[in-house]
Amino acid sequence: RPAKKPKLSHLTSDDFKNGIFLAPMVRSGALPTRLFALKHGASLVWGPEMVDKAILHAERVADPVTGVISYNGKSRAMFTTHPIEKPYLIYQIGSSDPDLAVQAAKTVMNDVSGIDLNCGCPKPFSTHSGMGAALLTNPDVLCSILTALRREMPPEITVSAKIRLLPSREDTLKLVERIVNTGISALTVHCRTRNMRDREPAMVERLQEIVDFVEGMGRGIAVIENGDCTGWEDARRIRALTGAHSVMVARAAESNPSCFSSTPLQDVERTLVPSYIRLAEYLDNHWGLTKFCVNQFHGTHVDVRKADSKALRQALSTSKSYADSVLKEAISDDVSGKEEFDKIVKAIE
Template sequence: MSRRSHPSSPDSSPREAKRQKLEYAPLTADDYKNGLMLAPMVRSGALPTRLYALKHGAKLVWGPETVDKAILHTTRVVDPVTGVVAYHGKSKPIFTCHPVERPFLIYQLGSADPALAVQAAKMVQQDVAGFDLNCGCPKPFSTHAGMGAALLSNPDLLCSILTALREAMPPEITVSAKIRLLPSQEETLKLVERIVDTGISCLTVHCRTRNMRMREKATIGRLREIVEFVERMGKGVAVIENGDCLGYEDSKRVRQVTGAHSVMIATAAEANPTCFSPTPLKDLEMTFVPGYIRLGKYLNNHWTSTKFCATQFQGAHDKARRSDLKTLREAIVHAKSYEDIEAHVAPWTGEQEFAEIVEAIEKRGGQRAPPIPLEDVVVAPLDAIQDNGELKDVTTTELMVPSLELANKEATSPPSLLGLEIPPISNSGEAIAVQ
């Protein structure tokens, strides 16, 4: 851990450095519409990844799920040099964020208790724009205590948590939920109706059931009826699609099929956080990874968190040869600290990377929509959609062909990059799988 692992508290610091200059209106349901969103991802949703996603066109970013009890036992500290806000547990930061992302940051909460959920939300509400209840994660660390996807079978508890959050939070803080599909459409619509009636601003639907895994294709065709159902309720709630979107261009297909107000990207963003742009970066080992590592060090992001994220990055290769990139990959895999990778990513400040991110965010001019907005699409008629939920128009679906392998890979399997087996990394740094 570097010398800035436990910086001064905001009360004792002369200033909180690098506060954003622009003022943003409170988040509303409309802000959840017409955008591409970074999904909540444990470990992969680290602060540097969220900042780069915003730089390259994400409208809003979700932080990784943080369990209510975990955040309640933390101390909030502010780094006087970088402005990073860290909620420190006994041995590591449980959650980190930065003021520049606050207008766009949705804090995802893991909870199975309305009172604890409210306490946890009050702990961090000064640093986020909204709260999202995790009702869809099927992993044991989330479901073992009745959280995550376990809430889908306990709608009374699910809705009581959302109601408690909405009543406790000030109106400028939004409340949303992220669910999975239930086995039947009838069951799903009944649950959706109850959730919308709690007063949420947004509902994200991961178009897989609890028992489906990432290697199984998302059933996005089921979402159209859900979107129309929510719109008929007349409460202005945004519906976001999650599942198998590969980036900016592919989001057109997803919106045409589903009619969703926005699209959330997970796996593709884990591999390339610039996928929110119409022109995502290629040759990431040269154009992205070194800067990501420099930014991680500048923001004092724990090395194991930065290392984990860096080993996930992969994308199209244009000018670089695979043999030219192997050296950096090997260095990252074997590095045990930032110092071990220094020769491959110098100069070592990271300030330039951060300044470019701030500049890109400021270009939004106080608006949450990125400078390059989503193109308008026309929702496809039902007879233009195949039974598997894909469009019959080949010219539209061909956008997804190059990356099908990425979309269908099992998220929990260790990646193999350039023939390198990446060893497991312990949950350190900003790994939020706290039980």
């Protein structure tokens, strides 16, 4: 059974419990991917990290036909969302400055349910400016951002943080204690340290003591495991192993956004890919972004030698837009993009 979805008009710590969530992913966490994740059982979805300043001067435009909301920068949409995902959408900010973080959060708060602070990105573009994983070793700044967000956001907007492990357990627990005391609703722990690469196994076994510690603080905050979860079945195993309240999935969902379901789609080439392209076109998702996301999809039983999937992949690589006739032929139009969207609305609501 897919995880329970929040029924409340706004989220509380409890809605971050007993769930399986789509992780924040730059590019890969695009709007159609989030909608598919929700359709297939994700109970909450995180948007891709957006650096605080990037959204501040964006113009908010709502499409009167589809309802898609775009935050447009000078040359492109910085962030797109749809009102149907709002009850489940957590917007992630990259920041090293409480005032900018609050301004960014205020810019989008009417379109999202929660604000998350990225305290784990190890890439130099983040850490050089004091953001992401740099915050782990600068807890004063980290906590000042969370405190400011909690103070300035209305109560119906949750504030949460996503961190990595520190090398020592003592330092990790000290940091967790300070973070929890800022009044956040949920804490995601990516069970790797800043210097670990994604191919190294996540240190999931270190999570139990963090869960116990947070529970001991008695604030009812959800602790979310992140790292190496492959889908619904694996999330059960990880929760049993770690005591985590919920599990967050990134790369497995990037490969197959139906992995949140106890019965994920197996043949993504025939099922997910055509539906995804039709939906993405309907939502006017940037073609290059759609192509990028579809190229990451790999089902568990994909047989790329199958003539039809080969034709589809080829059509995808040569097509310059949704309108390309080769692509149209490869995905067939027996279902419209609007119908794909209606199916998602029905599954989510």
